[in-house]
Amino acid sequence: MAEIILSVSGMVVQCIQCGQFVMSVYNTFKNFKEELESLVLRVESHWVNLVFEIKFFARVETFVDDLTRTHFQTLVGVLHAKLQILGSEIDSLSGGRRKLLGKIKFALLAKGSLEVAVTEFAEWHSLLLPLLYLLPRSTDPRIDRQILAEQAGSNKAISAVQNLKRAFTALAAGNPNPVIFVPDAQYYSGRQLIRYTAVQSKRLLDNRHVIIDSISCEGPGGRFVPQDVRNLAGILKEVDPMTFGIPACAGVVKIKNSKGQSIKLEMVFNVPEGLENPRSLRDLLLSLDIENESHPINVRIQLAKRLARTVLFVHSANFVHKNFRPETIIVFDHRGNKNINEIGVPFLVGFQKVRAAGGYTALMGDNAWEQDIYRHPTRQGYHPEEIYTMEHDIYSLGVCLLEIALWKSFVSWDASGKYPLMTPQSEQLLRGNTTAVDTKDKLVKMAREVIPKRLGTRYTEVTISCLKCLDHEDGDNSELLAKDDIPVGASYIGKVSLLINTEQSKKN
Numbered sequence: 271m272a273e274i275i276l277s278v279s280g281m282v283v284q285c286i287q288c289g290q291f292v293m294s295v296y297n298t299f300k301n302f303k304e305e306l307e308s309l310v311l312r313v314e315s316h317w318v319n320l321v322f323e324i325k326f327f328a329r330v331e332t333f334v335d336d337l338t339r340t341h342f343q344t345l346v347g348v349l350h351a352k353l354q355i356l357g358s359e360i361d362s363l364s365g366g367r368r369k370l371l372g373k374i375k376f377a378l379l380a381k382g383s384l385e386v387a388v389t390e391f392a393e394w395h396s397l398l399l400p401l402l403y404l405l406p407r408s409t410d411p412r413i414d415r416q417i418l419a420e421q422a423g424s425n426k427a428i429s430a431v432q433n434l435k436r437a438f439t440a441l442a443a444g445n446p447n448p449v450i451f452v453p454d455a456q457y458y459s460g461r462q463l464i465r466y467t468a469v470q471s472k473r474l475l476d477n478r479h480v481i482i483d484s485i486s487c488e489g490p491g492g493r494f495v496p497q498d499v500r501n502l503a504g505i506l507k508e509v510d511p512m513t514f515g516i517p518a519c520a521g522v523v524k525i526k527n528s529k530g531q532s533i534k535l536e537m538v539f540n541v542p543e544g545l546e547n548p549r550s551l552r553d554l555l556l557s558l559d560i561e562n563e564s565h566p567i568n569v570r571i572q573l574a575k576r577l578a579r580t581v582l583f584v585h586s587a588n589f590v591h592k593n594f595r596p597e598t599i600i601v602f603d604h605r606g607n608k609n610i611n612e613i614g615v616p617f618l619v620g621f622q623k624v625r626a627a628g629g630y631t632a633l634m635g636d637n638a639w640e641q642d643i644y645r646h647p648t649r650q651g652y653h654p655e656e657i658y659t660m661e662h663d664i665y666s667l668g669v670c671l672l673e674i675a676l677w678k679s680f681v682s683w684d685a686s687g688k689y690p691l692m693t694p695q696s697e698q699l700l701r702g703n704t705t706a707v708d709t710k711d712k713l714v715k716m717a718r719e720v721i722p723k724r725l726g727t728r729y730t731e732v733t734i735s736c737l738k739c740l741d742h743e744d745g746d747n748s749e750l751l752a753k754d755d756i757p758v759g760a761s762y763i764g765k766v767s768l769l770i771n772t773e774q775s776k777k778n
Contacts, residue, residue: 312388313356316395320349322425323402326416330405333412337761338401345398352391356384393575397766399427399513400579403586406434414439426510433508434587441501449503451521451538466552466683467597469619479541480520481548481600485622486534498589499535502621505587511542515580517617537621545602545615551670552596554613555679565613567725570674573613574729578766580618581667585660585762592623594666595644596673596681639700640681640690644669646740647706661739664762668736672713675721675729713737735765 327342405413417435422428454475461470461482470482487495499522506519517539525534541548577599584591591598598620601613642650646665673680680699682691692700699712714737721730 309384309388313353313391316392317353319425319427320395320398322423323398323427326420326428327402329420330413330416333410334405334408338404341761342398342401345394345401349391349394349398352387352394356387356391396579400582400586402427402431403434403583405431406438407586407588426513430508430510430513434505437505437508438588441504449500449507449519449522451523451536453523457523463687464548464550464553464600466550466556466687467600467620468622469550469600471548478520479546481517481539481541481619483537483539483619483621484525484534485537487532488534496532496535499537499621502587502589503537505589506539509583511540511617512615514583515576515616515618516583517541517619539617539619541602542615544605546605547603547614548600549614550597551599551601551616552679552681552683554601555596555673555677556682565677569613570677571725571729573616574671574674574732575766576616577618577667577670578732580616581660581663582762582766584618584663590660591618591621591663591666593620593641594618594663594670595620595641596670596679599670638690639696642706643680643696643699643709645706647710648740650706660762664736664739668717668733668739669713671729671733671736672717672721675717675725675733710737732765 324346331339331342405417408414414435417431420428420432422432456475457472461472463470464481468484470484472480472482474480485495485499486492503519503522506516507521509516509518511517520538520540523536523538524532525536527533581591581594598618599616600619601616603614604612644666646662649662669680676695678695679693680696682693683689684691699709699716703709703712714734717730717733717737721733
């Protein structure tokens with residue numbers, strides 16, 4: 271009798287699922303026109319902006335380096351091919367006497383794949399934008415004149431390029447954007463420390479949600495900190511946080527001791543409207559386990575793409591971060607969204623060690639193993655061998671990409687959150703090592719052995735490329751070793767573009 275009940279129960283479940291599918295197809299069929307028009311409008315919006323950006327780049331093309339020009343042309347070629355496929359597919363669904371057949375095809379088969387194609391087109395477009403953000407770094411006056419003469423209109427990318435150029439020009443003239451933040455009466459109270467970070471969250475009297483990042487002015491090179499922070503804050507005041515993955519800076523507060531000496535600065539960042547529940551990526555890595563299928567492949571890859579673009583923006587802003595790790599990545603939920611399969615929106619903070627690229631460096635370090643895991647071998651210990659460059663941030667990204675692929679944390683913390691503890695993964699990486707190079711080699715080996723079966727070959731290639739970006743014997747990374755920063759950024763974009771189709775490489 272029990273077997274009959276189970277059998278009937280199974281049939282009921284199958285019947286319900288079948289009914290849900292039929293109703294889904296029916297609703298899609300019924301809303302065919304509206305849903306197809308919505309997809310077309312999304313493509314059209316990207317296309318209008320893309321045409322504007324291509325025309326802008328064409329006006330400076332002869333003045334940029336060959337590598338940047340080549341990568342731009344390659345990306346435009348990919349976008350052109352994607353657009354042709356989209357156009358053909360949409361035409362086959364909406365044309366004349368084929369309209370009924372198109373509706374049926376859309377309802378049964380095409381809707382999901384078409385949405386994926388439109389999203390992919392948008393992602394390739396977003397990869398084109400960082401090449402534009404590198405242009406303000408140029409010292410060619412012909413590029414400068416074209417940037418400032420451009421009529422940006424409603425195009426956010428060109429507006430961002432112009433804002434960066436104006437910020438750089440102001441810095442060069444010794445007149446950066448004002449970044450003084452005037453605290454309200456309750457600024458110093460009621461803060462909440464975001465777990466596993468040095469960053470605090472605070473709701474101000476005007477109901478703005480901010481996060482506060484404290485930066486010490488003491489120790490070697492401390493006298494240069496205020497200038498670097500002021501310059502960075504002036505640039506971050508202009509950013510679109512959802513594009514760049516860095517919150518917009520509302521200003522800087524000086525914290526003084528009893529003698530009136532500045533002992534630290536606090537960078538105050540506005541949290542974008544609609545975001546809440548800030549958590550560090552470290553907290554997420556420690557809280558969720560991929561064995562429980564907490565985060566699907568595409569969600570983790572989306573997180574990786576956003577972090578990769580953020581590293582590039584720090585570079586395009588002419589800074590090196592020097593502290594890129596899960597403790598300096600804050601992830602926000604969309605308000606009201608309880609979907610456990612979404613990781614959230616990541617933002618880079620933790621600017622305690624930031625400095626201008628090419629600026630003063632004391633070449634002083636520490637011996638913190640929990641940070642050394644994310645540092646290139648030449649940047650470990652009390653006296654690092656090399657001056658910090660963008661490539662060192664790229665290496666740190668590579669370690670984070672490996673953690674995201676594994677969804678296993680390399681560092682844990684005690685109950686107070688003050689003392690780092692090893693995890694099985696970090697013990698595997700550090701056990702028996704005699705040099706920092708041994709750890710790096712183990713990271714590369716782990717990436718080669720583990721990532722392909724989890725996130726595919728393309729994600730593996732990007733991760734290893736990041737981890738080996740400073741290997742002189744690796745011919746594939748020769749462009750990342752260029753002395754000119756702009757070609758380094760352009761080459762990095764080319765490497766990261768492999769992440770776009772990672773889901774497909776996993777399936778194949």
